[in-house]
Amino acid sequence: MTTPTPTPAAPAPAATGSTAGAFDAYTSAMEKGDTPLLGYLALYSIFEAPILRTDLERWFRELGLDEKFLPGPIREDDAFARVTGPNGVRATYKLTTSPSGKAAQGEKTIAVTLMIRHVGRTGGKITRHVVREVRDEGSSTLSYDTRMAELAWWRDPTESGQPGVGVLQIHPDESAINALSPSEQVKVRSMLRSIEESYKNQCAYFSSDRLRAIVRNYIESLAAVPVRSTGGVYFVHRTHAAPLEPLRKLVSRFGAGSLLTRVPLPEQEEMKDMVIAALTTKAKEDLQRLAGDIATARREGHSEAKVGALYRRFRALQKATAEHSELLSSSLDDTAAALELAGAQISSLLNG
Structure with a gap:
């Protein structure tokens, strides 16, 4: 198993106005128990x-x-993409030219990174290579061994018809690996094992990102x-x-x-103000994105399906704003005005 990587606990959100005053009011209200x-x-x-x-x-x-x-089944092609992608498996370490491993005067220290690079896609095969990048820390020059191993992912080789299934094959370049020092050979082979183990885990278990999305x-x-x-x-x-x-x-x-x-938040003005500020910020961001997409549709042309999708987004924002306005017993005037403008833009597209 790979070592779990924790997601830091979220800090408490900032309130608008006086944060200290808002939470003093909160504490007082909850202690009384009558709010x-x-x-x-x-x-x-x-x-x-x-x-x-x-x-x-x-x-x-x-x-x-x-x-x-519930999330859909884990796809093995997604697992391969995560393990071999930009945030996938890699290794970094330093070497010296000294047999003792300690740099003496006049000897160089080099930094080595083992990384995965995409090579190509042909038919049902995706090919990636494990690359050895060497950086001379003295002169900041780079050199590469472009293939320490080949990673080949074959899509549905048994023709099962199941979406996303496939097989990972790892082919070490033995001549390239054996040309390295014994200590480096250990590091390269350790990385290849990490790739295989990580892929198996990703195929079997949901990642923290998938759990977070649920x-x-x-x-x-x-x-x-x-x-x-x-x-x-x-x-x-x-x-x-x-x-x-x-x-x-x-x-x-x-x-x-x-x-x-x-x-729990008591129904007090300070608490409402905090929520309304957050709601207004979110609605503004959503409306800005919608307005930008409407402008793009006008400029680049639009299909009936695209206009329909824009209209559904507008209606969802309109419904959410009305519901929150009713629940919070507050008029969200700025958001309502922006919705009117977006509605007019959508109507223009529909009429067109």
Whole structure:
């Protein structure tokens, strides 16, 4: 198994106005116990863990969660792309020309990186090479051994018809590897083993990114408002909050340290202001993207399907704004005005 890489726990989001004042009011209200609940801040952090799809299916049923949010089966072509892509397996180390391994006066230290580079795609085969990059730290010059091994991924060699299936083959270039020092040979062969093991794990288990996407998609379906631009913190109104408790139990079954925390927010103006500010920021960003896509459609031409997709996005934003305005008992005037403009642009495309 590869070593789990933790996702740092999310810090509490910043409130608008006086943060200290808002949370002082929050503390006071919750201690009294007589303030209606506005909703919850949902904060989650997901760690890597060996979780099968059968695990997720069983947990969803046990916890009464909506199974439409279960991810699709793991695809082996996606696993190959992750293992051999820019964020995949690589190794770095330093060497010297001294037999002792310690650089003496006049001897050079070189930095070596073993990386994977795409070579080509022919028919059902994808080819990548393990490349040895050598950097002379004194003169900052680079040199390459362009093929320490070939990685060949064959799509569905048994013609099973299943989407995304394939076979990985690793072919070491023995002459190139044997030309290296014994210590380097160990490092190259260790990297090749890491590629094979990582690929097997990625084919069998859901990555932390896939697990994170399950939680994110489920929470966003609850008309949630992202409170932090980098994600991981959402406001969920009390009328949509029922699934948060089984979601919390689900996340606790992920990798060690994974958690979803619900922070109750009292129905106070300071809390509303924080949520409305986050909602307005999100709506503004969504509308800017929509306006940009409408402008592109006007400039480059548009099909009926493209206009339909733009219209559905507009209607979803319109519906979300109306719902949040009603739930928060607040008029979102700036967002409503921007929606009117987007609506006029969409109408122009439809009429055209």
